[in-house]
Amino acid sequence: MNVRKKIIAGNWKMNKTVSEAKAFVHVLLKELEEYSAADVVICPPFTALQAICDLLSQSSSHVRLGAQNLFPASHGPYTGEISPWMLREFFCHYVIVGHSERRIHLGETDLFINKKVKAALSASLHPILCIGENLEERQQGLWKEKISQQLQIGLKEVEEKQLADCVIAYEPIWAIGTGKNATPEQAQEVHLFIREEISRLFSLQSAQKLRIQYGGSVSPENAQELLLCPDIDGLLIGGASLDVRTFCSIILNSTA
Numbered sequence: 001m002n003v004r005k006k007i008i009a010g011n012w013k014m015n016k017t018v019s020e021a022k023a024f025v026h027v028l029l030k031e032l033e034e035y036s037a038a039d040v041v042i043c044p045p046f047t048a049l050q051a052i053c054d055l056l057s058q059s060s061s062h063v064r065l066g067a068q069n070l071f072p073a074s075h076g077p078y079t080g081e082i083s084p085w086m087l088r089e090f091f092c093h094y095v096i097v098g099h100s101e102r103r104i105h106l107g108e109t110d111l112f113i114n115k116k117v118k119a120a121l122s123a124s125l126h127p128i129l130c131i132g133e134n135l136e137e138r139q140q141g142l143w144k145e146k147i148s149q150q151l152q153i154g155l156k157e158v159e160e161k162q163l164a165d166c167v168i169a170y171e172p173i174w175a176i177g178t179g180k181n182a183t184p185e186q187a188q189e190v191h192l193f194i195r196e197e198i199s200r201l202f203s204l205q206s207a208q209k210l211r212i213q214y215g216g217s218v219s220p221e222n223a224q225e226l227l228l229c230p231d232i233d234g235l236l237i238g239g240a241s242l243d244v245r246t247f248c249s250i251i252l253n254s255t256a
């Protein structure tokens with residue numbers, strides 16, 4: 001039986017001022033006052049973490065805070081970077097690592113992402129490790145090799161007991177922000193493959209416990225059928241998480 005609790009996360013990317021973030025969270029907390037069916041996570045820009053942390057600490061909601069990135073060191077001469085311990089100050093529970101936008105625009109490699117995964121875990125943060133193939137790799141039938149490599153290197157030296165604190169997000173690059181989501185069949189095929197790879201790298205038991213999110217053009221129209229797939233345990237939502245009513249409708253209509 002699938003006992004994995006669904007996890008719906010909103011990745012705002014480089015969007016929203018602090019006042020916009022506060023207005024969003026006020027409505028979110030009201031809409032989700034009684035809600036606990038899935039874990040809900042908001043990943044705002046660093047600048048809004050303090051304000052959202054304050055709002056969440058005054059509420060009894062189950063909404064969790066996540067960051068969009070971290071640097072794999074506790075402190076030091078890394079201009080412009082944020083350490084895992086700084087994120088802990090805002091009671092962040094989750095941190096996105098390895099998002100394809102950072103891999104593409106900032107040249108992040110699997111090895112560097114692996115350092116971030118381990119840094120997050122050592123500070124008791126839950127890394128959301130993003131993986132996924134680009135259009136060319138999909139068209140050439142190379143997605144298995146790509147995903148296998150991202151998992152193998154991204155989770156290198158992660159202990160099996162730490163894997164329980166990780167979330168994997170499958171985000172096909174060709175589906176991000178394009179309005180062309182992976183079909184439930186395509187996503188399920190990859191999620192099952194990810195679980196098999198995790199079983200190979202760790203154990204069947206750990207693979208069965210691991211939560212695997214789908215991300216890429218999730219909308220109120222496609223969220224429910226994606227979440228009905230047996231190996232899809234949640235969603236990592238970009239564009240559709242920016243409007244609070246849309247985000248709430250996805251959560252309430254697809255996980256209640």
Ligand SMILES: O=C[C@H](O)COP(=O)(O)O
Binds near residue numbers: 171175216218238
């Ligand atoms: O982290 C979120 C993903 O990149 C998906 O973004 P999107 O929902 O705008 O396609």
